[in-house]
Amino acid sequence: MTGDLLQGLLQAIQPASLAATGVGCLLGIVAGMIPGMTISAAMIIVLPLTFVLDPNVSIGLFLGLYAGGMLGGSFSAILLNIPGTPSSAATALDGYPLVARGQAGRALGMAVSASFCGGLFSALCLFLIAPRLADLALQFRSADLFSLVFLGLTIICSFASRSWIKGLLSAVIGLAIVTVGQDPVMGTARFTFRDPNLLSGVHFLTALIGLFAIPQLIENLHGNSPGGAIGLGVPGRPGSPDSPGSPGGRNGTAPAAGAIELRKLLPAFADLRRIRLPVGIGSAVGTFLGILPGAGGPIAAFISYDYAKKATGRGDRFGQGAVEGVAAPEAANNAVTGGALIPMMTLGIPGDPVTAILIGALLAHGLAPGPLLFVERADFAYGLMFSFFWANVFNLLIALAGLRLLVKVVAAPRTLLMPAVAILCVVGAWSLRNSIFDVYVMFGFGLLGLAMKWLDMPVVPLLLALVLGRQLEENLRIALTGSQGDITMFFTSPFSALFLGLSVVSVVWSVVGARRQRAP
Amino acid sequence: MSGGHRNLAAGAVLLAVGIGYGLATALLPDRTLPDTPGPAFFPWLIAIGLIGLSAALTVRGLTAIRQRDGDVAGYRLPRRGWLALVGFAAYLLLLPYAGFVLASVPFCGGLVALYGERRPVIVLAAAILIPLMLFVVFSTGFQVLLPRGAWL
Numbered sequence: 001m002t003g004d005l006l007q008g009l010l011q012a013i014q015p016a017s018l019a020a021t022g023v024g025c026l027l028g029i030v031a032g033m034i035p036g037m038t039i040s041a042a043m044i045i046v047l048p049l050t051f052v053l054d055p056n057v058s059i060g061l062f063l064g065l066y067a068g069g070m071l072g073g074s075f076s077a078i079l080l081n082i083p084g085t086p087s088s089a090a091t092a093l094d095g096y097p098l099v100a101r102g103q104a105g106r107a108l109g110m111a112v113s114a115s116f117c118g119g120l121f122s123a124l125c126l127f128l129i130a131p132r133l134a135d136l137a138l139q140f141r142s143a144d145l146f147s148l149v150f151l152g153l154t155i156i157c158s159f160a161s162r163s164w165i166k167g168l169l170s171a172v173i174g175l176a177i178v179t180v181g182q183d184p185v186m187g188t189a190r191f192t193f194r195d196p197n198l199l200s201g202v203h204f205l206t207a208l209i210g211l212f213a214i215p216q217l218i219e220n221l222h223g224n225s226p227g228g229a230i231g232l233g234v235p236g237r238p239g240s241p242d243s244p245g246s247p248g249g250r251n252g253t254a255p256a257a258g259a260i261e262l263r264k265l266l267p268a269f270a271d272l273r274r275i276r277l278p279v280g281i282g283s284a285v286g287t288f289l290g291i292l293p294g295a296g297g298p299i300a301a302f303i304s305y306d307y308a309k310k311a312t313g314r315g316d317r318f319g320q321g322a323v324e325g326v327a328a329p330e331a332a333n334n335a336v337t338g339g340a341l342i343p344m345m346t347l348g349i350p351g352d353p354v355t356a357i358l359i360g361a362l363l364a365h366g367l368a369p370g371p372l373l374f375v376e377r378a379d380f381a382y383g384l385m386f387s388f389f390w391a392n393v394f395n396l397l398i399a400l401a402g403l404r405l406l407v408k409v410v411a412a413p414r415t416l417l418m419p420a421v422a423i424l425c426v427v428g429a430w431s432l433r434n435s436i437f438d439v440y441v442m443f444g445f446g447l448l449g450l451a452m453k454w455l456d457m458p459v460v461p462l463l464l465a466l467v468l469g470r471q472l473e474e475n476l477r478i479a480l481t482g483s484q485g486d487i488t489m490f491f492t493s494p495f496s497a498l499f500l501g502l503s504v505v506s507v508v509w510s511v512v513g514a515r516r517q518r519a520p
Numbered sequence: 521m522s523g524g525h526r527n528l529a530a531g532a533v534l535l536a537v538g539i540g541y542g543l544a545t546a547l548l549p550d551r552t553l554p555d556t557p558g559p560a561f562f563p564w565l566i567a568i569g570l571i572g573l574s575a576a577l578t579v580r581g582l583t584a585i586r587q588r589d590g591d592v593a594g595y596r597l598p599r600r601g602w603l604a605l606v607g608f609a610a611y612l613l614l615l616p617y618a619g620f621v622l623a624s625v626p627f628c629g630g631l632v633a634l635y636g637e638r639r640p641v642i643v644l645a646a647a648i649l650i651p652l653m654l655f656v657v658f659s660t661g662f663q664v665l666l667p668r669g670a671w672l
Contacts (some may be wrong), residue, residue: 018584048658048664050662051664052664146531161597165573165576165577165580166577168569168573169534169570169574169577172566172569172570172573173534173570174593175562175566176541176563176566176570179562179566180562183559184561185559186558188546188548188549188559190559190563191541191544191563214608216535216599217604218598218601218604218605220635221598221600221601221604221634221635222598232586237639330638346541365640413637414635414636415632415635415637415642415646416632416637416646416650418631418635419627419628419631419632419635419646420628420650422608422627422628422631423624423627423628423650423651423654424654426612426615426624426656427658427666428613430666430667431664431665434664434665436615436616436667439612439615440612443608443609443612446608450597450605451530453595454526454595454596454597455526455527455530456523456526456595456608457530472563474558476562477556477557477561477562480556480557481553481556481557484555484556485555485557
């Protein structure tokens with residue numbers, strides 16, 4: 001293990017890996033800051049680049065994007081009151097009032113410091129938990145693996161709270177798509193219509209590019225004005241979210257970045273003392289909820305905000321510009337990233353769309369996340385953990401050193417950015433197999449994504465089904481073949497019974513949560 | 521179109537897809553060992569799920585229409601969205617024949633204009649420079665063999 005650990009460290013500190021991690025952080029922060037640009041979309045844009053890079057380098061780029069995107073989202077939440085990512089919505093509650101009071105630098109400094117602490121805490125948990133969980137997972141048999149994948153699929157419930165029928169339909173459509181191509185046990189061609197392009201099935205990443213990027217491109221056509229700059233301002237100024245004629249602050253005049261006070265980015269000692277407890281709460285809650293499939297950053301951020309409000313004894317100041325209200329959700333949403341990497345690396349189960357893309361990217365490099373990753377490529381697994389650590393360090397450095405320049409990026413003209421993204425989608429789909437067929441499939445998935453939007457059907461269940469469907473079928477069939485059709489082994493195997501029990505808990509939790517949300 | 525009509529339309533389409541999927545599953549070769557699931561086992565489960573859920577969505581749509589429920593404004597594709605999609609489709613059809621750069625230039629220019637740029641010089645410059653820059657980065661920098669066109 002020590003040898004692999006050292007090897008991993010060496011891989012992560014190679015100049016190319018470090019540079020890729022830094023660039024990833026920079027791109028992630030920029031993408032996170034641009035409202036309407038999700039971390040998933042940013043990852044898809046850089047996807048074609050990673051095919052030609054070494055896996056250690058490309059994973060550094062992705063991890064930088066993941067961690068940087070979370071931080072960047074909070075910048076637009078604080079400065080514009082528009083969360084760049086859903087996970088930073090809670091940050092706006094106190095961040096934006098601080099900006100309104102002329103303390104933008106203080107709010108951003110708090111966000112950067114808390115994000116760094118949350119990220120580091122989750123990196124530490126990743127180091128401590130992941131190898132042990134992988135050791136345990138090596139004992140799993142097919143029945144256990146089926147139940148585990150089934151547990152992963154119950155994430156769907158948390159995305160289907162608005163309509164169970166539509167959420168489940170989305171997942172079933174994904175499972176149907178997965179069955180195209182050779183079946184995973186006997187290699188029989190299914191639903192290929194004698195087209196050789198379909199023999200290897202639909203490439204997960206092709207589907208992903210279409211599903212996420214094309215609806216995003218169309219969405220960005222809504223209400224754009226000449227120039228298409230995304231406004232940035234302070235209350236009452238043109239381009240600010242609350243100024244007339246500037247819906248959401250997206251389409252206002254040129255940014256007033258210079259008008260925002262950014263001198264005091266380094267947090268004062270008194271503020272650091274004040275945020276100790278909220279950061280601790282956020283880090284612990286974020287890491288724990290990150291490990292749980294489906295919980296994700298937004299829930300972690302709001303729960304941490306609520307806990308911090310109760311625990312600090314300054315609850316009356318929350319919502320009016322309390323630094324604790326910025327620190328707790330920021331620590332939480334960055335801690336989620338490390339937490340989500342734990343089940344992704346050790347069990348091959350994605351906790352959110354971003355880790356699903358990471359799995360796809362690793363698979364494109366011939367690396368299958370799961371317990372065997374720690375046996376066959378332990379050096380890479382440790383390298384990934386070290387890269388995640390570096391990503392958090394780079395986040396801090398880049399944010400503190402370049403924030404003045406970075407806030408200007410929020411004003412990047414969409415008129416030039418979006419066409420480049422559209423062409424990059426084509427390049428990404430083409431690069432997978434140098435096949436125009438994949439590009440057409442990508443476009444087809446884009447239309448499917450738009451149709452689902454029209455129907456208000458969630459896309460994430462389909463995505464999860466695409467990632468987990470093949471494993472689900474393979475393990476189910478192997479388990480049933482081994483038991484000659486006896487399904488009781490799913491309940492008699494301790495691990496399998498545990499996972500099925502957790503699946504029930506996950507579903508019940510989602511149902512109760514959805515009812516609470518609907519309750520007046 | 522109301523939420524109920526949308527659900528009804530989508531339910532009906534998905535029901536037809538589910539039935540088609542079930543029929544295609546029935547045609548799959550059933551070569552397997554006794555008492556073990558074959559290649560059609562999993563698709564059958566999916567077909568049943570797809571048909572059942574689509575039927576439920578159809579019923580929900582019908583119920584909503586009868587009760588005049590769900591008449592809320594839903595997502596509508598803007599006119600520029602339709603134009604962008606048609607342009608995208610034309611671009612993809614042109615791509616294998618014209619090659620990456622030639623096909624991307626009009627597509628990129630069209631998109632820049634659709635996103636709101638009105639200055640002809642900027643549209644023209646972006647239409648040429650963005651595809652050219654991406655072509656150089658990917659084909660020279662990353663050795664990705666982008667479509668070169670049937671004429672080469």
